[in-house]
Amino acid sequence: MKMRTVCWVPLILSLFIPMAAVQASTITVAIDHAPPYSSTHGAQAKGLLLDILTPIADELGLELKVVPCPFSRCVHMLEQGEVDIMGGLIRTKQREQGLTFVTPAYMALxxxxxxxxxxxxxxxxxxxxxxxxxxxxxxxxxxxxxxxxxxxxxxxxxxxxxxxxxxxxxxxxxxxxxxxxxxxxxxxxxxxxxxxxxxxxxxxxxxxIFGYMAYSRDFAKTSQAKQITSLYQDLAEGGQLTELVKPYALPPIARY
The missing domain is CATH 3.40.190.10 (Periplasmic binding protein-like II)
Structure with a gap:
């Protein structure tokens, strides 16, 4: 009887773990077709945001899943929590109500x-x-x-x-x-x-005009989001982010 009771303990305890605490190893990234900064045409999506996130994901052992979508659909999916991250967004008070913006901006025009x-x-x-x-x-x-x-x-x-x-x-x-x-x-x-x-x-x-990376409200609460933000800001501080945006003819990233 004791063995049978002990076997049920992990299952019972798991029922009380908040969903926010269950962390996924795959991060979904919304990408719209906006050359030269992003492209969803061809066999594989590419662009500046992925150039930035790929080394961060590699360091954290995360997988990036690209979700191609028209710009308006990408924004809607991010606001609804259907994707985790999107880039190239102008920061407005209205958007700040439903999204979490990551500083500094990586696009400055x-x-x-x-x-x-x-x-x-x-x-x-x-x-x-x-x-x-x-x-x-x-x-x-x-x-x-x-x-x-x-x-x-x-x-x-x-x-x-x-x-x-x-x-x-x-x-x-x-x-x-x-x-x-x-x-x-x-x-x-x-x-x-x-x-x-x-x-x-x-x-x-x-x-x-500044373009930011932004998280959905739910993803912003996760440990992965906090880790991504920390590494992203390290890239900005160390000058690596400036090197990543240079091929896109964008100005240097302002440091803190």
Missing amino acids: HSSFRFYSLRDSGMEITGYEALYGKRIAVMRGAAHFARFDKDREMIKVPVTSEQVALQMLLKGRVDLFIGVEETAEHAMSILQQPMHKLVKQPYQYRDS
Whole structure:
């Protein structure tokens, strides 16, 4: 009888272990197709976030499972806890309510939000007010500048990628699309899109734009998340993170 009782003890005790304490060895990483910073086309996903996480995962004995998804779907999955990590996110108060951002940012762009139109449209946007009445393609789930994002009078047409935005513009389904000048034009050249048919409107909103790695709320509570954060910040402190972002033509990582 004693042996039978002892055999049941581990099972009984396991029922009282909180689920948060059960740690997985596989970390799910949401990756959207946003060249040159990430690519989900081809046999294997690749990109800057994976360049950063791979050596960290190797050191911790973790496996990275890539989940390819459109940008808006990636953000939604992260917010719902369906994936653990995503990168390239602009930090906003709204996003901070459901996500945990990891500092420092690994992407730092001193660029402008620009509005692109067809060259032969004859359109000229010289100020913010001139945007009213125009159909503007925006990346679904993306953050831009506060005035634009909060403006409910703007006609915003959500799209899943900059490539789709350009295709809609070329077909006359939208009048403009908004993008970060530095990344949008680089992406269009990588995707071999006809940028010569477009024109940048005079109006622009210049800002310092930072892209962060972020965790889902549940994953942020795990020991793996804390270990990843610690090693990530060690890379930033030691200058290795700057070396990892250098091939992507990004500036050095600011240290603490």
